Amino acid sequence: MEKVYVIGHKIPDTDSIASAISYAEYKNSFDGKRRYIPSRGGELNPETTFVLNYFNVPTPLLLQTVEPTVDDLALKEPFYARPDTPVYDVATLMEEKNIKNVPVVDENGKIVGVVTERGLARVYVRRTRVEPLHIHPVPIRSLARILQAEILYKPQKQELISGSIHIAVDALHVLLKKIVQGDAVIVGDDEPAQIALLENGAKLLIVVNKAPVSKRVLEIAKQKGATILRTSADAFGAAKLINLSLPVSLIMSKDFPVVSYNTSLEDVKELVFESKYRATFVIDLEGRLVSIITRTDLMRTVRKKVILVDHNERSQAVDGIDKADILEIIDHHRIGDISTLHPVFFYNEPVGSTSTIIASWFFREGIKMEREIAGLLLSGIISDTLLFALSTTTSKDKEIARKLEKISKVNIEDYGKKMLVEGMRIKG
Known part of the structure; x- marks a missing residue:
């Protein structure tokens, strides 16, 4: 799902944080194609921290730059292997x-x-010598699969095979001197050699060229606890495939x-x-x-999609705003100097706070507002109007605040004074 970051100015105040959280909630309530993420451009001040704690609302995502990152790419599920994968x-x-x-x-x-x-x-390239070969511990069934071989016989308890692998190209008496207990041998249609190799301790015979294996050979393999595989590959092909049985x-x-x-x-x-x-x-x-x-993956242009709330000036915007794709701007301040890549939804209204605008849209659209969101929006209005004391306060701010008071279940005067006092506390 496409992500859109809703963010205020880079030195956030209560109105910008309340607006970002509430507008993300507003958009998520009806837009199922995108996920709107409330964000902040910097650290919270004491007043805003008090508000979030009071209404038990999580702190928005810290986004100090909106330059495109890995998270903005359409990442694909990777193919991978395990260390023991052949x-x-x-x-x-x-x-x-x-x-x-x-x-x-x-x-x-x-x-x-x-x-x-x-x-x-x-x-x-490095393993140009076909003989001697060495096989690292590998499941017999995996080796059989790689060789496209039949398992003619395998002891029940023998699951792994490892050790030196010989190719039966020398005279038999020479080869038998090289064999030690537990080795494997690539051998062709030669029953006497197959029997001699098993009698001398070979634990794996790889019979190539689909050569026949007699009942006598199988019986000896059972007695000696050895495995016999049969493949249609020739000796060289089998040796090459054995190289590919190495764990990655x-x-x-x-x-x-x-x-x-x-x-x-x-x-x-x-x-x-x-x-x-x-x-x-x-x-x-x-x-x-x-x-x-x-x-x-890096050939196409990628930009973070953002919605700006409570500001529309480049100097107040989070770093990297020129590299972002601005979708909307909602503000109550003077017109600034933000430029966009294409026409956007821009709403600016001369009221006391951006929270007033967003709350009015909740009411206009009949979208259910939770107590926490109402508390945040009320706090944004109180903060930006200094509890309706500033000259920028409008009748709309007061009207909306009274509606929010009922939903948030706080008393405007008592809560507002406490909030403003908390905001004046000095950290440390």
């Missing part, structure tokens, strides 16, 4: 989804590495750029275009992966 699966994912980077996350969703196309290439934790890069929701898009662009990944990774406050930003 390289084969990541390579398949890259090809199917046409992506160049796959982040690796742990059981808590925290990013711990990145697999790249370059990293995959190194698996082949062994080839992933642990040096990668990350950003948060609050990172400015200017900083993101710099990171992405300087990064070897041509991407950066979005994490939340706990370090969990949220999304991936690539150059494509």
Whole structure:
């Protein structure tokens, strides 16, 4: 859902905070396509803090700049792998989804590495020797899936396989000298070799070229507690696929750029275009992966959508206002110098407070007003008119205040005096 930030001037007073919270509530009551977020440009003064505490209203979001950030992008759910995911699966994912980077996350969703196309290439480039091979602990069923192999026999308790892998290309007596207990062997249609290898401690036979495996060989495998897989791949193809059974934790890069929701898009662009990944990774406050930003995501112009309340001058606006998309302005002050990208809804009325304007719209539209909102709006009127003592006070301010008094269930005079006194307290 599209976000719109409702915000007053950067040094907030009670009227601007009350207006931001109440107008966001007003807009959210009938606009289901956007989410209006009450915001503030700076720290609250004692008077406003008293008001929010009195009516038990949460403090608005602190938004000291409206420059576009990561949070303004349409972030997509990322594809990712686990540290024990076989390289084969990541390579398949890259090809199917046409992506160049796959982040690796742990059981808590925290990013711990990145697999790249370059990293995959190194698996082949650096491992040019086909023999000897070594297989890291991998589930037998995963290895069978990667090899597209049948499991002809597997001991019930044997789930993982690891160790050296040999290819039966040497003379049998030479190969048997190399075998140690627990090794795996890639072998072809050679029953005597298959039997000898099992008798000498091989724990896994990978039979290639869909070669036949006799009942006698299967019986010996059962006696010795060894696994037998059969694949249609040849010896070279099987060796190549075994390389891809490596867990991605062994080839992933642990040096990668990350950003948060609050990172400015200017900083993101710099990171992405300087990064070897041509991407950066979005994490939340706990370090969990949220999304991936690539150059494509940064091609379109992104601006925060904002509604300004209780001011319309650039000097009073929050930083970055020139980079924002202003949708509306509601104010009761003189006309200022804010410029907008396109025509906007601009409402300015010579009354004592912006809270008066917003409260009148609630009443005009017949929108139900909760006690808390009524209390905030009443407080905004009291603050900006100094309990109706200022010359800018109008009859409309007083009329609206009396209506709000009933809904908020406070006495204007008693509450107003207490509020103004609280506002004069010095922190510290």
